[in-house]
Amino acid sequence: LLAHQLSLALLRKKHKTLKGKIIAGDKHLQKMLFSNLPFTLTTSQIDAIKEILEDMHSPYRMLRLLQGDVGSGKTIVALFAMLNAVEAGFQTALMAPTEILARQHYKTIANFTRQIGINIAILTGREKGKAREEILAKLKDGTSKIIIGTHALFQDDVAFSKLGLAIIDE
Numbered sequence: 001l002l003a004h005q006l007s008l009a010l011l012r013k014k015h016k017t018l019k020g021k022i023i024a025g026d027k028h029l030q031k032m033l034f035s036n037l038p039f040t041l042t043t044s045q046i047d048a049i050k051e052i053l054e055d056m057h058s059p060y061r062m063l064r065l066l067q068g069d070v071g072s073g074k075t076i077v078a079l080f081a082m083l084n085a086v087e088a089g090f091q092t093a094l095m096a097p098t099e100i101l102a103r104q105h106y107k108t109i110a111n112f113t114r115q116i117g118i119n120i121a122i123l124t125g126r127e128k129g130k131a132r133e134e135i136l137a138k139l140k141d142g143t144s145k146i147i148i149g150t151h152a153l154f155q156d157d158v159a160f161s162k163l164g165l166a167i168i169d170e
Contacts, residue, residue, distance in 0.1 A: 012063070020061035023164050025087020030080055032116040037076075045073045049080045056084055056165075075108055078167050082109075086118065086145045090164025094148045099124045101169065106148045113146065123149035123158070 034041075041049075048066060055062040068074045082092040094109075096102035106122040113120050121135050121144045138144040142161030147153065 016060055016063075018061045019059060021164065022059050023056040023085050023088045023090060025084040027084075027087065029083040029087050029116055029118070033079065033083060033112055036112070036115045041076070042073065044068075045077055048077045052077070052081045053084055056081065075105060076112075079109055079112060081165060081167070082146055083118075085165040088164065090162050091139070091142065091144065091160050092146050092165040092167070093153050093160070093163060094146075094167040094169065095153050096148070096150060096169045099126060099150055102148055102150050105169065109146070109148060118145060120144070120146040120148060123147055123152050125150065125152050127152070 052062070052064060052066075055064060066074050066077060078094065082094070085092045094105055096105055102122060102124055106120065110120055121138060123132070123135050123139075127135060135144070135147075136158060139147060140159045140161060152158070
């Protein structure tokens with residue numbers, strides 16, 4: 001256990017020295033989301049958002065694990081990070097392990113983003129033919145800023161215009 005923890009610490013230390021891109025939005029979308037929330041963020045959610053945004057504003061790569069019980073608000077924390085990336089001109093992807101969970105995330109996030117004028121897309125194994133081609137075209141040309149899906153997001157025919165943030169829901 002000690003050897004495992006030490007090796008992880010060394011990997012984290014090395015990773016933190018790797019150069020990345022500064023992703024710093026102007027907060028206009030985040031402020032719109034915050035003012036439209038039908039609930040108050042918890043102190044833990046606010047702290048997590050602040051730490052994630054600090055990482056994103058740094059010139060080093062971010063590798064972060066956000067833990068919490070089901071229903072603790074991890075998705076809303078992720079959405080603030082996604083909006084920061086969109087404000088900075090990047091695309092974001094959220095990958096869920098199952099289609100059911102991807103569609104739940106899509107529904108939840110779409111309810112918030114619709115209120116602030118951002119359309120999002122979903123890509124799973126269910127999207128086929130012309131519908132899939134349209135989704136892929138919007139990803140490639142940068143029209144789609146936020147995409148939610150399953151492992152279908154990381155197939156050979158999926159090309160992003162400017163992916164800046166990838167979130168993996170385990």
